Amino acid sequence: MTIKTDFGAEALTLPHPYLLFLGDVKHKGYAKTAFGLCDWAGEKCVGEYICEGGEITTGLPRMAPTEAAAKGAKSVIVGVANSGGIIPSTWVASLVEGLEAGLDIVSGMHVRLGDIPELAETARRLGRQLVDVRTPPANIPIGNGQKRSGKRLLTVGTDCALGKKYTAIALSRAFAARGVQVDFRATGQTGIMIAGGGMPMDAIVSDFEAGAAELLSPDAAPDHWDVIEGQGAILHPAYAAVSLGLLHGSQPDIFVVCHEPGRENVIGMPGFKLPEIEEIVELTLKLGRRTNPAIRCGGFSFNTSEMGEVEAAEFMTKEGERLGLPVADPMRGGEALERLVDSCLQ
Amino acid sequence: MTIKTDFGAEALTLPHPYLLFLGDVKHKGYAKTAFGLCDWAGEKCVGEYICEGGEITTGLPRMAPTEAAAKGAKSVIVGVANSGGIIPSTWVASLVEGLEAGLDIVSGMHVRLGDIPELAETARRLGRQLVDVRTPPANIPIGNGQKRSGKRLLTVGTDCALGKKYTAIALSRAFAARGVQVDFRATGQTGIMIAGGGMPMDAIVSDFEAGAAELLSPDAAPDHWDVIEGQGAILHPAYAAVSLGLLHGSQPDIFVVCHEPGRENVIGMPGFKLPEIEEIVELTLKLGRRTNPAIRCGGFSFNTSEMGEVEAAEFMTKEGERLGLPVADPMRGGEALERLVDSCLQ
Numbered sequence: 001m002t003i004k005t006d007f008g009a010e011a012l013t014l015p016h017p018y019l020l021f022l023g024d025v026k027h028k029g030y031a032k033t034a035f036g037l038c039d040w041a042g043e044k045c046v047g048e049y050i051c052e053g054g055e056i057t058t059g060l061p062r063m064a065p066t067e068a069a070a071k072g073a074k075s076v077i078v079g080v081a082n083s084g085g086i087i088p089s090t091w092v093a094s095l096v097e098g099l100e101a102g103l104d105i106v107s108g109m110h111v112r113l114g115d116i117p118e119l120a121e122t123a124r125r126l127g128r129q130l131v132d133v134r135t136p137p138a139n140i141p142i143g144n145g146q147k148r149s150g151k152r153l154l155t156v157g158t159d160c161a162l163g164k165k166y167t168a169i170a171l172s173r174a175f176a177a178r179g180v181q182v183d184f185r186a187t188g189q190t191g192i193m194i195a196g197g198g199m200p201m202d203a204i205v206s207d208f209e210a211g212a213a214e215l216l217s218p219d220a221a222p223d224h225w226d227v228i229e230g231q232g233a234i235l236h237p238a239y240a241a242v243s244l245g246l247l248h249g250s251q252p253d254i255f256v257v258c259h260e261p262g263r264e265n266v267i268g269m270p271g272f273k274l275p276e277i278e279e280i281v282e283l284t285l286k287l288g289r290r291t292n293p294a295i296r297c298g299g300f301s302f303n304t305s306e307m308g309e310v311e312a313a314e315f316m317t318k319e320g321e322r323l324g325l326p327v328a329d330p331m332r333g334g335e336a337l338e339r340l341v342d343s344c345l346q
Numbered sequence: 347m348t349i350k351t352d353f354g355a356e357a358l359t360l361p362h363p364y365l366l367f368l369g370d371v372k373h374k375g376y377a378k379t380a381f382g383l384c385d386w387a388g389e390k391c392v393g394e395y396i397c398e399g400g401e402i403t404t405g406l407p408r409m410a411p412t413e414a415a416a417k418g419a420k421s422v423i424v425g426v427a428n429s430g431g432i433i434p435s436t437w438v439a440s441l442v443e444g445l446e447a448g449l450d451i452v453s454g455m456h457v458r459l460g461d462i463p464e465l466a467e468t469a470r471r472l473g474r475q476l477v478d479v480r481t482p483p484a485n486i487p488i489g490n491g492q493k494r495s496g497k498r499l500l501t502v503g504t505d506c507a508l509g510k511k512y513t514a515i516a517l518s519r520a521f522a523a524r525g526v527q528v529d530f531r532a533t534g535q536t537g538i539m540i541a542g543g544g545m546p547m548d549a550i551v552s553d554f555e556a557g558a559a560e561l562l563s564p565d566a567a568p569d570h571w572d573v574i575e576g577q578g579a580i581l582h583p584a585y586a587a588v589s590l591g592l593l594h595g596s597q598p599d600i601f602v603v604c605h606e607p608g609r610e611n612v613i614g615m616p617g618f619k620l621p622e623i624e625e626i627v628e629l630t631l632k633l634g635r636r637t638n639p640a641i642r643c644g645g646f647s648f649n650t651s652e653m654g655e656v657e658a659a660e661f662m663t664k665e666g667e668r669l670g671l672p673v674a675d676p677m678r679g680g681e682a683l684e685r686l687v688d689s690c691l692q
Contacts, residue, residue, distance in 0.1 A: 203553065206591060207584075210586070238557065240591065240636075241555035241587040245587030248586055272491060272636075283632060287586070287629070
């Protein structure tokens, strides 16, 4: 698998190894950037760093910036994806400490690092870089909906933070293992940090959302696959705009629905029940047909991290029979994942 | 009907009367801003102004900026909504001529007037204002999906540029005529120019799209109506992200589907057939229920400007029977419009 950025935007080059910053978050779901980097770019991470009140650990050794710098770290990378993409004032002193230890700061938050006066001033004084992964490339066009060559797979979900990125990376690797030409296309801050390039779909002005997705997976060889990281969820009360623009612009041939069994409510949205998987399939087909009449569901990716191995396998088999298509947990791999890959490539 | 901006954004105050600038456009659909201002804020418009190659007229007297200034105009207002919201270099000399005649420039394009060096420099030199209507307010929150008090109506469409704004304004006026407390809520540049305030939905970063719509129609008295101007179309290959964020954030009780009989293809999108009206109703219900389970279709607004009066009336009656809800052309008014209002308010 190659991971590249060939759509004309400036490719980001992030200084690494990283020290993963977890702020003061108390919910694993908000630290998904840090967990993503550990799981998929672990060789780039020397340790983790929290500030007062933080309760989450990635399992990496906890260390101060000076220690990380001594171990070769080049940047503090903000490993948090909170609601609104803000950097609370309570984190700023910790980030300044990182700059003073000789590290750059890399962030995928909506707020720009350079817009925080203390960080801007310290970085300027010390000659450090402030790298905003979420800043979109310039000159994104309005979508045109025209069919592009090559094949595309998009991961979608019943909610946020349940495995759309992991699934896309795992499917990319599984495709590559079969000798298929494939690129993983990153659409969020963590994916872009892992891939070293991509399109920050949630930071795009909404009029250009589909156009940005079109840029992300350009014309390719007829048997080449782009495996595109999904964002949000088509029935998410806050983020569905991102999901729909990405769906239309990606014009996927195949989509895989990502789901976490047992999750009953939309994360961070009191009163919103998780939609049924079948509802997501139906809506994705109805909406996705607009730019790719041949769109079909390739199967399902379940995040079964809360289940034992046997329980997970039985549950996925039963759900696969009920839904009529393969169900796999890409983190577990195995034959279930191979069946899902078969279904996507058939 | 009162038109106000009470959602915390800075209210825009636009210098008027206006001289309507039509650039060099050759398609009426791209001059919808100018036509909207003529129809709904005609008392604010002294004339129209085109540059070389322009083929569209609003019917207002054509004049140069010096003549308009002599007749009391205070600004040149860009009356064009082209693809991408750009100001081509071929228009700049005409706009500079406006500044030199003593007029400010008002624009709803994506590009900022101040980012065009010749305009910025001339405005600075002459002490003129460059007013960008499409610049969103700061500090828009992520949507929360929570139910707000008061009632809401959203206009949706089978395409762009077929009457969603006109319908919203006409329904606001018809509601007010029945003594209903109502606010027209503008979401696009023309609507904002007419209303003097609103939320430029297509200029919002997509992660905040639903949140911006939530701000636009805040809590209100239980029997108060916000009538919200729709944007794009849920099956538009470029703009559906805007439409879905606006739908979720508006949490409408009622939607009215706007359509232009006879239009076969999506404007500016070769190869895209117009969706069926029923498909838009079905999708709007399925998606809109997410934030308002009581959402229902109030009826249909047809743009019958290409038909004779008798033909239009017969066609709308037949379509109303087929679709099972009232059909009206708000520009024609009459009993059909009253039946549509009945259906919305019942």
